[in-house]
Amino acid sequence: MIPEKRLPVTFHSATLLLAIDLIGTFVFAVEGSMAAVQSNLDILGLMVLAFATALGGGIIRDVLIGAIPPNSICNWRYPAAAFAGGAIVFFQSSFVNKVPESLITTLDAAGLALFAAAGAAKALDFNIHPFLATLMGGITGVGGGTIRDVLLARIPSVLRADVYAAAALAGAAAMILALRLRARPAVATTIGIAVCFTLRMAAVHRHWNLPKVAGH
Amino acid sequence: MIPEKRLPVTFHSATLLLAIDLIGTFVFAVEGSMAAVQSNLDILGLMVLAFATALGGGIIRDVLIGAIPPNSICNWRYPAAAFAGGAIVFFQSSFVNKVPESLITTLDAAGLALFAAAGAAKALDFNIHPFLATLMGGITGVGGGTIRDVLLARIPSVLRADVYAAAALAGAAAMILALRLRARPAVATTIGIAVCFTLRMAAVHRHWNLPKVAGH
Amino acid sequence: MIPEKRLPVTFHSATLLLAIDLIGTFVFAVEGSMAAVQSNLDILGLMVLAFATALGGGIIRDVLIGAIPPNSICNWRYPAAAFAGGAIVFFQSSFVNKVPESLITTLDAAGLALFAAAGAAKALDFNIHPFLATLMGGITGVGGGTIRDVLLARIPSVLRADVYAAAALAGAAAMILALRLRARPAVATTIGIAVCFTLRMAAVHRHWNLPKVAGH
Numbered sequence: 197m198i199p200e201k202r203l204p205v206t207f208h209s210a211t212l213l214l215a216i217d218l219i220g221t222f223v224f225a226v227e228g229s230m231a232a233v234q235s236n237l238d239i240l241g242l243m244v245l246a247f248a249t250a251l252g253g254g255i256i257r258d259v260l261i262g263a264i265p266p267n268s269i270c271n272w273r274y275p276a277a278a279f280a281g282g283a284i285v286f287f288q289s290s291f292v293n294k295v296p297e298s299l300i301t302t303l304d305a306a307g308l309a310l311f312a313a314a315g316a317a318k319a320l321d322f323n324i325h326p327f328l329a330t331l332m333g334g335i336t337g338v339g340g341g342t343i344r345d346v347l348l349a350r351i352p353s354v355l356r357a358d359v360y361a362a363a364a365l366a367g368a369a370a371m372i373l374a375l376r377l378r379a380r381p382a383v384a385t386t387i388g389i390a391v392c393f394t395l396r397m398a399a400v401h402r403h404w405n406l407p408k409v410a411g412h
Numbered sequence: 413m414i415p416e417k418r419l420p421v422t423f424h425s426a427t428l429l430l431a432i433d434l435i436g437t438f439v440f441a442v443e444g445s446m447a448a449v450q451s452n453l454d455i456l457g458l459m460v461l462a463f464a465t466a467l468g469g470g471i472i473r474d475v476l477i478g479a480i481p482p483n484s485i486c487n488w489r490y491p492a493a494a495f496a497g498g499a500i501v502f503f504q505s506s507f508v509n510k511v512p513e514s515l516i517t518t519l520d521a522a523g524l525a526l527f528a529a530a531g532a533a534k535a536l537d538f539n540i541h542p543f544l545a546t547l548m549g550g551i552t553g554v555g556g557g558t559i560r561d562v563l564l565a566r567i568p569s570v571l572r573a574d575v576y577a578a579a580a581l582a583g584a585a586a587m588i589l590a591l592r593l594r595a596r597p598a599v600a601t602t603i604g605i606a607v608c609f610t611l612r613m614a615a616v617h618r619h620w621n622l623p624k625v626a627g628h
Numbered sequence: 629m630i631p632e633k634r635l636p637v638t639f640h641s642a643t644l645l646l647a648i649d650l651i652g653t654f655v656f657a658v659e660g661s662m663a664a665v666q667s668n669l670d671i672l673g674l675m676v677l678a679f680a681t682a683l684g685g686g687i688i689r690d691v692l693i694g695a696i697p698p699n700s701i702c703n704w705r706y707p708a709a710a711f712a713g714g715a716i717v718f719f720q721s722s723f724v725n726k727v728p729e730s731l732i733t734t735l736d737a738a739g740l741a742l743f744a745a746a747g748a749a750k751a752l753d754f755n756i757h758p759f760l761a762t763l764m765g766g767i768t769g770v771g772g773g774t775i776r777d778v779l780l781a782r783i784p785s786v787l788r789a790d791v792y793a794a795a796a797l798a799g800a801a802a803m804i805l806a807l808r809l810r811a812r813p814a815v816a817t818t819i820g821i822a823v824c825f826t827l828r829m830a831a832v833h834r835h836w837n838l839p840k841v842a843g844h
């Protein structure tokens with residue numbers, strides 16, 4: 197449908213993309229719901245945060261690249277995965293509270309990596325320039341968490357955090373580079389996910405931070 | 413224009429939809445403007461809040477279902493209704509201040525019910541799955557108020573409030589159910605509006621609240 | 629492509645629009661980055677604020693008028709201009725700190741004027757009603773700064789500020805009026821930019837404020 201004149205880099209693996217997206221959606225929904233519990237919200241506020249955290253990044257990406265209506269609105273599997281994540285936190289909160297911090301950090305890094313790779317892949321499929329497809333991967337990864345923080349009236353952690361959005365951008369860039377070097381979609385995706393996940397986990401464990409302007 | 417292959421549930425009553433939308437727009441604009449007065453904003457800040465509160469939910473819905481440009485941008489009647497609501501609050505503030513709290517709560521419940529029904533109806537017309545059309549009704553009802561609260565740098569009341577978004581979702585679901593049972597659009601709309609309005613008013617008067625995770 | 633049946637007012641000067649847009653993008657990116665430095669963000673947070681401040685208003689406008697994907701996503705020059713503005717602030721912050729307050733105010737007024745004119749012009753090209761094209765000019769001018777303030781969890785200054793959004797709306801209205809009086813695009817744009825810039829600078833120097841509701 198879309199003329200592919202400009203770009204040699206494409207993705208084209210709808211099933212892989214869907215599977216990655218749904219797993220990432222579930223993981224992020226669990227995280228968003230836990231932020232809701234900490235902020236003392238009721239079940240509907242919890243579901244709203246689950247939905248926004250899990251699907252907000254993808255919706256922003258889809259609107260920006262012209263994939264309208266967004267997947268999350270066309271395909272009931274997305275909100276179903278998000279609400280399932282919310283329901284588990286709500287009904288099994290005593291269990292969720294026992295989950296160790298390190299497991300949550302690891303799941304979050306996994307969700308970030310999945311979304312960054314899926315976001316960049318989808319942007320390529322919509323004929324977006326690789327430079328901007330990398331940005332779209334970053335937005336897909338951090339957009340939902342940003343909306344969550346805005347709704348909770350706090351400065352988005354992505355603006356302050358140690359290497360987080362940077363890991364998403366690096367993963368998206370690695371995947372696009374691999375595709376350009378003619379790797380198959382599954383291989384390129386694995387590379388992108390691995391780069392983002394490794395960077396994020398290393399940053400957490402070694403307390404990496406990005407530089408700031410001195411004197412502030 | 414849009415192929416109607418998937419859904420037996422449709423709405424198709426453009427005039428009814430427009431009338432409902434415009435009344436809801438005016439009511440919500442009055443509310444948004446009153447929040448602006450309380451926050452000591454000038455006339456332009458007041459008009460911005462009137463516009464965002466009244467039209468924000470519908471704009472989000474329209475972008476998500478692919479109705480672009482949104483009605484509020486194509487049709488001057490929408491911003492005109494919003495700015496009329498803002499102007500009344502600005503120029504008749506001494507009168508508006510005398511309006512009893514209970515009337516404002518009632519008008520707000522009415523606006524919520526009108527927007528929830530109109531939002532779900534429009535989503536159906538754009539061939540959105542009934543489950544997601546219900547969500548679109550909820551977003552239409554609470555989206556504007558959420559944007560208003562984000563702009564005022566406070567946690568959206570919809571995330572904390574007693575039965576509010578839940579009433580919008582219930583109204584949208586009731587309308588879609590009625591359409592599926594082959595009720596005529598006007599009848600189904602009346603049912604949806606009545607369900608949402610009744611639930612919301614009952615929640616206010618009986619101090620209903622949704623459950624939270626225990627221990628928080 | 630788009631049938632031009634309704635409007636006698638059009639713009640049609642793509643090169644002029646691009647040049648104006650890119651200059652405004654750079655100026656606003658510098659401003660957004662300086663807000664990031666004041667909030668002690670790292671380099672990526674700074675780049676996010678540069679991007680959001682510089683391109684947020686145009687992206688909102690493009691989504692609303694149906695110009696999807698937005699220019700900022702299709703055309704790498706926009707993010708490049710935004711990131712260049714961010715990089716200058718990051719690497720030359722000692723120089724940027726010495727820039728006098730009055731120069732920054734002047735540059736900001738210039739960016740506002742450029743964006744208001746460009747936003748209104750693009751909306752006309754997409755067959756939007758002149759009343760709403762004026763609003764689109766205003767949104768293009770103040771949207772990015774609003775997103776920046778929301779991300780920094782503070783009430784957008786545009787809601788509180790002295791004549792700011794009002795200047796953007798006046799500039800957009802003046803440009804559209806000039807086009808309706810059959811001025812050439814370059815002339816009409818110059819008029820719109822001059823009106824907005826002059827109003828804004830006069831408001832700063834004379835401490836103009838818009839009226840508020842009395843007693844608040």
